[in-house]
Amino acid sequence: MLDDRKLEVLRAIVEDFVSTNEPVGSKSLAERHALGVSPATVRNDMAALEDEGFITHPHTSAGRIPTDKGYRLFVDRLSSVKPLSPAERRAIESFLTGAVDLDDVVRRSVRLLAQLTRQVAVVQYPSLSRSAVRHLEIVHLAPNRLLLVTIMDTGRVEQRVLELPAVLSDDEVAQLRQAFGARLHGAKLIDVPAALADLPDAAPPAIRPVLTSVMTVVLETLVDQPEERVAIAGTANLTRSALDFPNTLRPVLEALEEQVVLLKLIGEVNDPTTVHVKIGEENSVEGLRSTSVVTVGYGPEAGTYGGLGVVGPTRMDYAASIGSVRAVARYVGELLAGA
Amino acid sequence: MLDDRKLEVLRAIVEDFVSTNEPVGSKSLAERHALGVSPATVRNDMAALEDEGFITHPHTSAGRIPTDKGYRLFVDRLSSVKPLSPAERRAIESFLTGAVDLDDVVRRSVRLLAQLTRQVAVVQYPSLSRSAVRHLEIVHLAPNRLLLVTIMDTGRVEQRVLELPAVLSDDEVAQLRQAFGARLHGAKLIDVPAALADLPDAAPPAIRPVLTSVMTVVLETLVDQPEERVAIAGTANLTRSALDFPNTLRPVLEALEEQVVLLKLIGEVNDPTTVHVKIGEENSVEGLRSTSVVTVGYGPEAGTYGGLGVVGPTRMDYAASIGSVRAVARYVGELLAGA
DNA sequence: ACTTGGCACTCGGTTGCGACGAGTGCCAGG
DNA sequence: CCTGGCACTCGTCGCAACCGAGTGCCAAGT
Numbered sequence: 001m002l003d004d005r006k007l008e009v010l011r012a013i014v015e016d017f018v019s020t021n022e023p024v025g026s027k028s029l030a031e032r033h034a035l036g037v038s039p040a041t042v043r044n045d046m047a048a049l050e051d052e053g054f055i056t057h058p059h060t061s062a063g064r065i066p067t068d069k070g071y072r073l074f075v076d077r078l079s080s081v082k083p084l085s086p087a088e089r090r091a092i093e094s095f096l097t098g099a100v101d102l103d104d105v106v107r108r109s110v111r112l113l114a115q116l117t118r119q120v121a122v123v124q125y126p127s128l129s130r131s132a133v134r135h136l137e138i139v140h141l142a143p144n145r146l147l148l149v150t151i152m153d154t155g156r157v158e159q160r161v162l163e164l165p166a167v168l169s170d171d172e173v174a175q176l177r178q179a180f181g182a183r184l185h186g187a188k189l190i191d192v193p194a195a196l197a198d199l200p201d202a203a204p205p206a207i208r209p210v211l212t213s214v215m216t217v218v219l220e221t222l223v224d225q226p227e228e229r230v231a232i233a234g235t236a237n238l239t240r241s242a243l244d245f246p247n248t249l250r251p252v253l254e255a256l257e258e259q260v261v262l263l264k265l266i267g268e269v270n271d272p273t274t275v276h277v278k279i280g281e282e283n284s285v286e287g288l289r290s291t292s293v294v295t296v297g298y299g300p301e302a303g304t305y306g307g308l309g310v311v312g313p314t315r316m317d318y319a320a321s322i323g324s325v326r327a328v329a330r331y332v333g334e335l336l337a338g339a
Numbered sequence: 340m341l342d343d344r345k346l347e348v349l350r351a352i353v354e355d356f357v358s359t360n361e362p363v364g365s366k367s368l369a370e371r372h373a374l375g376v377s378p379a380t381v382r383n384d385m386a387a388l389e390d391e392g393f394i395t396h397p398h399t400s401a402g403r404i405p406t407d408k409g410y411r412l413f414v415d416r417l418s419s420v421k422p423l424s425p426a427e428r429r430a431i432e433s434f435l436t437g438a439v440d441l442d443d444v445v446r447r448s449v450r451l452l453a454q455l456t457r458q459v460a461v462v463q464y465p466s467l468s469r470s471a472v473r474h475l476e477i478v479h480l481a482p483n484r485l486l487l488v489t490i491m492d493t494g495r496v497e498q499r500v501l502e503l504p505a506v507l508s509d510d511e512v513a514q515l516r517q518a519f520g521a522r523l524h525g526a527k528l529i530d531v532p533a534a535l536a537d538l539p540d541a542a543p544p545a546i547r548p549v550l551t552s553v554m555t556v557v558l559e560t561l562v563d564q565p566e567e568r569v570a571i572a573g574t575a576n577l578t579r580s581a582l583d584f585p586n587t588l589r590p591v592l593e594a595l596e597e598q599v600v601l602l603k604l605i606g607e608v609n610d611p612t613t614v615h616v617k618i619g620e621e622n623s624v625e626g627l628r629s630t631s632v633v634t635v636g637y638g639p640e641a642g643t644y645g646g647l648g649v650v651g652p653t654r655m656d657y658a659a660s661i662g663s664v665r666a667v668a669r670y671v672g673e674l675l676a677g678a
Numbered sequence: 679a680c681t682t683g684g685c686a687c688t689c690g691g692t693t694g695c696g697a698c699g700a701g702t703g704c705c706a707g708g
Numbered sequence: 709c710c711t712g713g714c715a716c717t718c719g720t721c722g723c724a725a726c727c728g729a730g731t732g733c734c735a736a737g738t
Binding site: 376377378380383397398399400401 | 718
Binding site: 100101134135137139141147149151155157159160161233234235236238239240242249250253254257 | 439440473474476478480486488490494496498499500572573574575577578579586588589592593596
């Protein structure tokens with residue numbers, strides 16, 4: 001059905017179209033690539049590819065452009081990941097070293113990724129639910145007011161102010177601090193509920209009511225409604241080729257402003273260790289049906305912290321994007337694991 | 340030179356152009372507004388206005404559009420701030436109540452402002468340098484590693500990890516905590532250097548070296564390089580009228596991605612208590628010469644915390660934008676002051 | 679059976695041209 | 709100082725012709 005040459009033709013079409021953004025015809029294609037056959041043969045192959053739904057015409061007498069299905073085949077079978085140039089590797093290293101805290105790491109990576117791929121880049125902050133508690137600090141802001149600060153092993157810090165129904169003494173706060181500190185230190189978030197389960201019973205009765213309300217907030221902040229965050233950069237790249245999003249720029253920008261949408265993009269991968277590519281209509285997000293999304297997980301043991309990726313036109317350089325996304329994920333993962 | 344009727348004509352031109360986005364001609368203008376004079380008279384006035392540089396033609400036989408200078412005059416003398424509708428007031432209140440922490444307040448306000456004005460909204464996080472320290476917490480992460488957490492009265496929290504050359508005991512950390520806590524509590528950031536000046540001398544010699552290095556980091560984080568942050572929302576609104584930014588969308592998006600640029604926008608006001616409007620070429624930022632920027636400071640006593648504003652086409656509804664910006668600033672200021 | 683050259687056909691893009699009309703500038707008269 | 713009239717400008721629209729890249733198909737060649 002699809003012999004090697006037809007695949008080669010498809011690859012050539014994709015490559016030409018990606019670089020020129022113009023429908024590619026049989027003649028120019030036969031010239032530019034050393035296919036060893038005449039344009040007429042290429043035409044026959046093209047007709048076959050079109051029957052199979054891998055390419056299409058914008059109109060009768062125009063060249064071919066790949067369909068989503070065509071890109072899919074290209075990505076899966078015809079392209080190999082483009083290794084980064086030494087210059088790019090250097091760029092990554094110099095960009096990421098010198099970051100002072102987690103915020104800085106994330107902001108730098110997202111800009112870096114946008115710059116490398118010349119697409120819109122998205123980086124998720126290390127997910128709370130997959131990290132471990134390094135420290136829980138309870139600050140006695142006012143007699144009836146506590147600030148809870150949780151520091152995770154990824155460097156992420158969450159804080160929450162808590163109004164108490166009753167007034168607390170510093171001693172009691174110290175007791176609280178001690179009670180929580182001992183149980184939470186080093187606990188994976190998943191184990192937090194279990195670690196805290198017997199806490200009310202074990203505590204001195206005096207502070208029990210306060211303790212439970214603090215516990216509620218802790219569980220809420222860390223387990224029930226863990227706040228996921230993402231950073232984004234490079235939206236200006238969407239305008240690079242005006243042809244890519246003729247009148248569809250609007251919904252894309254709108255989609256990219258929704259944190260929820262971005263998290264969905266990055267989160268809905270089954271296997272976080274490999275790079276995932278969603279092409280055009282494959283995207284579950286309405287406004288991004290005209291784009292492709294390349295994502296991967298990152299973290300010390302692959303994908304445990306969060307995800308990152310790029311969003312661009314379906315007409316993107318997949319090989320390069322996949323390479324960059326993977327490389328940045330690797331560096332960021334190492335960086336955060338080592339911190 | 341510019342009698343009342345000419346000003347009225349200018350106002351009419353601005354209003355028509357803002358709502359239709361089409362060059363406005365003498366005839367339609369005379370009809371749509373009850374000017375009480377004939378188109379010919381309007382033409383004469385237009386010619387005068389053009390001589391003065393308030394309006395211009397795109398080409399010889401087209402209607403007039405306002406110049407930056409025309410908008411300037413309009414904003415300064417011809418428009419009154421549009422009061423918010425009750426529905427809008429309700430929207431503001433319901434949007435902002437229920438915010439759980441500072442991050443939440445900022446994120447909600449920026450979205451709110453974008454929604455109200457249908458422009459790009461920018462909100463600066465309360466500036467460190469203008470707030471006071473509520474609490475400084477020193478966490479002993481590891482024998483040679485400290486985490487400094489500073490909580491400001493605006494609810495803003497800054498953290499910084501600090502590697503120590505030597506190993507510290509918990510006792511020593513407690514001493515540090517005590518030494519800093521006493522002096523910093525309630526200090527305005529501006530007074531922090533003075534408050535800490537005599538600290539090394541007063542401290543027990545044993546912890547003196549560590550103390551100075553902690554002091555350095557504190558000063559650096561809070562005073563020397565206070566990190567300013569901004570939130571942005573509504574970039575999709577830039578695409579609302581494709582005509583506004585024919586091929587200039589790119590530089591606008593690029594400018595809006597630069598934190599530095601945004602801070603400059605919001606920060607370079609002399610008097611933070613009143614609403615400022617920068618129109619087109621008045622903008623010092625290169626990429627935003629095709630936009631107008633409406634900004635104001637917010638805070639308990641006007642402008643002490645930070646700034647916020649909107650960015651949109653020069654062809655924007657200034658009266659409404661100014662009103663919304665001012666209203667949101669007021670609410671946010673109150674909210675943060677009360678927290 | 680596959681490849682190839684030839685050939686008629688399609689159709690979008692470009693160019694040229696004329697009509698149209700919104701809008702202007704100017705002037706003479708009220 | 710306002711007004712109506714009038715000639716002029718110029719961008720837009722519609723139309724027709726043309727060009728050319730590209731296609732599909734077929735018959736001949738290997």
